[in-house]
Amino acid sequence: MLSPLDCDRLRDHLRAAAYDVDAVGARLGASGLAGLARNTTLAAADALGSEVDAQATLIRLFLLQQEVAVEHVRATLGEPESLLAAGVLASSGEGIRAGIELRPYATDEGFDGLICSDLAPNLDGRLAAPRPDFVLGVSPASTTLAQLTVRTPVGSALDLGTGCGVQSLHLSTHADRVVATDLNPRAVAMARLTARLNGIELDVREGSLYQPVAAEAFDLIVANPPYVMSPPGADRLVYREGSMLADDLVRQVITEGAGRLNPGGVLQVLGNWAITEAETWSERLEGWIRPTGCDALVLQREHLDPYEYIEIWLADAGLLGTGEYRSRYREWVDYFDHLGIVGVGLGWITLYNTERATPQLTIQEWPHLVHQPVGQAFADHPAALNAAALEDHALLASTWMLADDVIQETLGLAGAADPAHIVLRQTSGFGRAVEADTGLAAVLGACDGDLPLGLLIGGVADLLDADQAALAADLLPRLRPLIAEGLLRPAE
Numbered sequence: 001m002l003s004p005l006d007c008d009r010l011r012d013h014l015r016a017a018a019y020d021v022d023a024v025g026a027r028l029g030a031s032g033l034a035g036l037a038r039n040t041t042l043a044a045a046d047a048l049g050s051e052v053d054a055q056a057t058l059i060r061l062f063l064l065q066q067e068v069a070v071e072h073v074r075a076t077l078g079e080p081e082s083l084l085a086a087g088v089l090a091s092s093g094e095g096i097r098a099g100i101e102l103r104p105y106a107t108d109e110g111f112d113g114l115i116c117s118d119l120a121p122n123l124d125g126r127l128a129a130p131r132p133d134f135v136l137g138v139s140p141a142s143t144t145l146a147q148l149t150v151r152t153p154v155g156s157a158l159d160l161g162t163g164c165g166v167q168s169l170h171l172s173t174h175a176d177r178v179v180a181t182d183l184n185p186r187a188v189a190m191a192r193l194t195a196r197l198n199g200i201e202l203d204v205r206e207g208s209l210y211q212p213v214a215a216e217a218f219d220l221i222v223a224n225p226p227y228v229m230s231p232p233g234a235d236r237l238v239y240r241e242g243s244m245l246a247d248d249l250v251r252q253v254i255t256e257g258a259g260r261l262n263p264g265g266v267l268q269v270l271g272n273w274a275i276t277e278a279e280t281w282s283e284r285l286e287g288w289i290r291p292t293g294c295d296a297l298v299l300q301r302e303h304l305d306p307y308e309y310i311e312i313w314l315a316d317a318g319l320l321g322t323g324e325y326r327s328r329y330r331e332w333v334d335y336f337d338h339l340g341i342v343g344v345g346l347g348w349i350t351l352y353n354t355e356r357a358t359p360q361l362t363i364q365e366w367p368h369l370v371h372q373p374v375g376q377a378f379a380d381h382p383a384a385l386n387a388a389a390l391e392d393h394a395l396l397a398s399t400w401m402l403a404d405d406v407i408q409e410t411l412g413l414a415g416a417a418d419p420a421h422i423v424l425r426q427t428s429g430f431g432r433a434v435e436a437d438t439g440l441a442a443v444l445g446a447c448d449g450d451l452p453l454g455l456l457i458g459g460v461a462d463l464l465d466a467d468q469a470a471l472a473a474d475l476l477p478r479l480r481p482l483i484a485e486g487l488l489r490p491a492e
């Protein structure tokens with residue numbers, strides 16, 4: 001796309017103009033930024049007024065998709081020939097427009113840089129269909145994957161289906177080496193430009209799925225793959241749908257990815273899966289994951305009926321209000337009927353190559369509010385499973401701490417002597433909650449890392465005038481899931 005030298009020159013111009021998240025945010029203000037988040041530019045344009053300084057010029061070009069006078073482009077970016085030749089800029093009437101989007105982007109890990117992608121096709125109410133090889137910028141799905149990624153420092157990481165390179169930017173903050181792959185040559189070029197503009201070392205390779213990394217294994221693999229299950233056809237959009245039947249691409253990302261994890265490695269995938277009458281969604285996912293031998297934590301976040309699902313993606317393709325809408329809708333519904341798909345599950349799949357003798361699969365619906373980022377909660381899962389698997393005598397001999405984000409909620413009639421319900425709830429991570437009776441609440445409340453569990457249960461049994469062995473037999477099976485879910489943690 002751009003020579004390395006031109007790329008560095010572009011980066012220097014962008015820096016000199018303070019084209020970054022904080023400065024642009026301050027310039028556009030809350031309304032301008034909120035408007036851009038809704039794909040409208042008027043509030044941002046109003047914030048710029050008639051100013052023509054370098055930062056305003058960059059915002060007009062790359063965020064508002066406005067035509068800018070050549071003299072202002074020249075004053076901001078120097079002679080534009082190489083940028084025009086590379087498609088970063090495009091001639092437009094008397095002036096110049098952006099050919100791609102360059103958007104300031106900062107990460108929770110302190111990374112502050114730029115993302116390069118195709119121009120959003122739907123600004124200001126436009127309903128343009130994206131080009132087939134369209135490279136999507138940072139989407140809500142990108143952010144979700146970034147927030148659920150385990151951020152433990154690792155030696156090697158793979159960003160499968162890198163697109164604009166957003167996951168690689170995050171990975172570069174905690175992986176010694178990052179490989180990014182994509183089937184789409186245009187995405188490969190965009191990811192390279194993103195990496196170069198941000199000064200990160202990124203090994204970007206073109207090819208389908210794991211083919212570009214045939215003989216390699218990684219400590220961490222992340223993928224926000226093209227998971228949309230659409231009927232076969234020439235008008236597929238490469239950023240959102242593969243060429244495989246139904247959810248077979250997601251299955252392959254998971255099953256082949258598991259085989260490319262180093263010991264202790266983690267694979268994290270955002271996906272859609274088919275729900276059929278022949279099997280439940282969890283049976284389908286278990287069928288994919290069990291043979292890999294990995295532990296897994298799979299959370300189905302949403303379940304859509306076929307019609308809702310199809311409408312979302314028809315709108316995404318810019319087909320709303322077009323003559324094709326109805327026929328494409330019918331074709332898609334027929335495709336699902338033919339495959340026996342009666343619903344679609346959306347969720348998060350994490351595999352852990354723990355090399356456990358008996359893999360532990362946790363596959364559950366979790367449509368409830370989570371407290372992003374949940375990467376640490378995914379990171380903690382294998383150790384929590386180990387702790388939850390301790391023999392009874394070891395559990396009782398160990399000291400435990402109620403996680404410091406757990407709050408107690410009590411519910412009951414006003415004025416009643418005792419609450420009708422006691423709920424202990426995590427206020428971070430997955431936001432797990434448990435309804436506790438008096439015995440469980442008392443024991444959990446006493447878990448402050450001081451005395452072993454057995455002694456605490458003995459003390460609570462005395463208070464409640466209960467049999468200690470019976471109370472332990474009642475509580476241990478109820479405490480294990482709380483340990484596995486991270487509400488209760490080993491003190492040492």
Ligand SMILES: C[S@@+](CC[C@H](N)C(=O)[O-])C[C@H]1O[C@@H](n2cnc3c(N)ncnc32)[C@H](O)[C@@H]1O
Nearest residue numbers: 142161162163182183184208209224226238239
């Ligand atoms: C939903 S986008 C995700 C982009 C980016 N990783 C993110 O999180 O925003 C999916 C990406 O997968 C790429 N892709 C599509 N089919 C692929 C395949 N068979 N192998 C590898 N990448 C593929 C697309 O070109 C696109 O860049």
